[in-house]
Amino acid sequence: MRRVELVWGSAISIELRDPADVSVLDEVFEWFDLVDRLFSTWREDSEITRFANGQLEFDALDDNVVTVLELAEILRIDTNGAFDIRATAALPEPHGPGWCAIDPSGLVKGWAVERAAAMLERFGAVDFWIDAGGDVVTRGTAPTGKSWRIGIQHPWQRDVVAAIVSVGNGAVATSGRYERGEHVICPRTGEPSRGLASVTVVGDDLARADAYATAVMALGVDGLDWLANRDDIDAMVITDDEVVWTTPHFARWRVDSH
Amino acid sequence: MRRAVPTLVATLAGLGLLAGFRTSTGQAVAAGPTSATVPPPTAGATPPAGAPPSESSSTAPSTTAAGARRTVDGSDITNRYGDVQVRVTLQDSKIIDVQALALPNDRERSAEISDYAGPRLRQEALRAQSANIDLLSGATYTSESYQQSLQSALDKAGVR
Numbered sequence: 306m307r308r309v310e311l312v313w314g315s316a317i318s319i320e321l322r323d324p325a326d327v328s329v330l331d332e333v334f335e336w337f338d339l340v341d342r343l344f345s346t347w348r349e350d351s352e353i354t355r356f357a358n359g360q361l362e363f364d365a366l367d368d369n370v371v372t373v374l375e376l377a378e379i380l381r382i383d384t385n386g387a388f389d390i391r392a393t394a395a396l397p398e399p400h401g402p403g404w405c406a407i408d409p410s411g412l413v414k415g416w417a418v419e420r421a422a423a424m425l426e427r428f429g430a431v432d433f434w435i436d437a438g439g440d441v442v443t444r445g446t447a448p449t450g451k452s453w454r455i456g457i458q459h460p461w462q463r464d465v466v467a468a469i470v471s472v473g474n475g476a477v478a479t480s481g482r483y484e485r486g487e488h489v490i491c492p493r494t495g496e497p498s499r500g501l502a503s504v505t506v507v508g509d510d511l512a513r514a515d516a517y518a519t520a521v522m523a524l525g526v527d528g529l530d531w532l533a534n535r536d537d538i539d540a541m542v543i544t545d546d547e548v549v550w551t552t553p554h555f556a557r558w559r560v561d562s563h
Numbered sequence: 564m565r566r567a568v569p570t571l572v573a574t575l576a577g578l579g580l581l582a583g584f585r586t587s588t589g590q591a592v593a594a595g596p597t598s599a600t601v602p603p604p605t606a607g608a609t610p611p612a613g614a615p616p617s618e619s620s621s622t623a624p625s626t627t628a629a630g631a632r633r634t635v636d637g638s639d640i641t642n643r644y645g646d647v648q649v650r651v652t653l654q655d656s657k658i659i660d661v662q663a664l665a666l667p668n669d670r671e672r673s674a675e676i677s678d679y680a681g682p683r684l685r686q687e688a689l690r691a692q693s694a695n696i697d698l699l700s701g702a703t704y705t706s707e708s709y710q711q712s713l714q715s716a717l718d719k720a721g722v723r
């Protein structure tokens with residue numbers, strides 16, 4: 306069964322191969338609504354907005370918000386400061402090299418989708434996937450009996466893919482900007498961090514995969530240096546000039562001939 | 564030589580040019596004679612038969628010393644990416660090299676990858692393939708752009 310709903314200004318699709326009660330999916334989408342109420346930076350009454358404005362003390366935060374803030378801090382250290390959800394807030398001092406503004410919503414989304422996958426598994430679901438606006442979690446197998454086949458969007462041709470990966474239990478996150486000339490501005494230097502059209506990371510956790518993809522995207526071409534140091538990250542980068550760079554272990558996910 | 568030669572195959576193909584140029588890894592990326600209805604270029608295509616093993620003009624093809632080598636400069640074309648001009652080198656009627664004479668500034672700059680990262684990562688040309696997939700990963704689409712997305716089409720096929 307397939308369900309598509311518009312959540313967080315984006316579309317979330319869920320494919321569930323296992324026979325299941327529709328109420329399972331109702332609960333999952335209710336969870337996504339709760340996440341929106343807690344984390345939406347567009348809502349003045351969300352906990353994250355009130356916390357950022359100083360209207361809500363840390364001790365009063367919902368456990369889910371505390372969990373995400375802690376995860377964000379782990380990933381900030383993990384990415385040498387490239388991924389920093391505080392970058393959108395006014396900070397007295399700039400951070401180290403590569404510090405750029407990053408929208409934290411990707412981390413929240415990745416984390417929330419992983420939680421949703423865990424909910425489905427608790428209901429006994431085995432074979433399913435969740436696609437939240439292009440960030441993906443998969444479990445089990447496709448109807449073919451093999452792992453799910455996930456296309457990586459071609460940056461400039463909407464109806465084709467640039468590569469195909471096969472994932473059983475895992476996550477695929479892609480960060481990108483598909484309109485040429487659209488730049489991510491690094492507030493520290495005031496210069497656009499450009500050169501990359503999209504960054505895809507395959508791994509076992511969507512929150513982490515999304516943070517890595519977002520960090521490399523914001524660093525631009527310099528992000529390739531960072532990736533070259535991380536043999537634990539399986540990534541595929543498409544540059545603005547249409548060259549594809551992959552980390553050595555990315556090949557194990559590929560099912561297209563390359 | 565820069566580590567990453569800008570991969571102009573798609574652009575060239577779109578311009579109706581014939582392209583076969585070398586990447587820094589020594590593999591040739593070739594696109595066949597094109598027309599307005601050229602299919603998407605593919606990576607890893609074999610170089611044209613008889614192409615010399617090096618892009619150096621001093622390396623003469625072993626088969627012939629009499630073959631006429633000439634270069635042709637293309638028109639300076641402004642497309643949506645900026646100004647593009649190429650120089651095509653032919654051996655007889657066979658294209659053996661294409662050099663970019665003019666590239667949009669930011670494309671040139673974006674091609675630069677450090678000597679540190681280059682050897683540690685793998686390089687390939689961007690491909691466009693339509694294939695049997697279950698779902699799609701891409702940069703976050705909005706509710707509006709979802710309607711035109713490949714994932715939307717997949718969902719329409721999948722919703723039962």
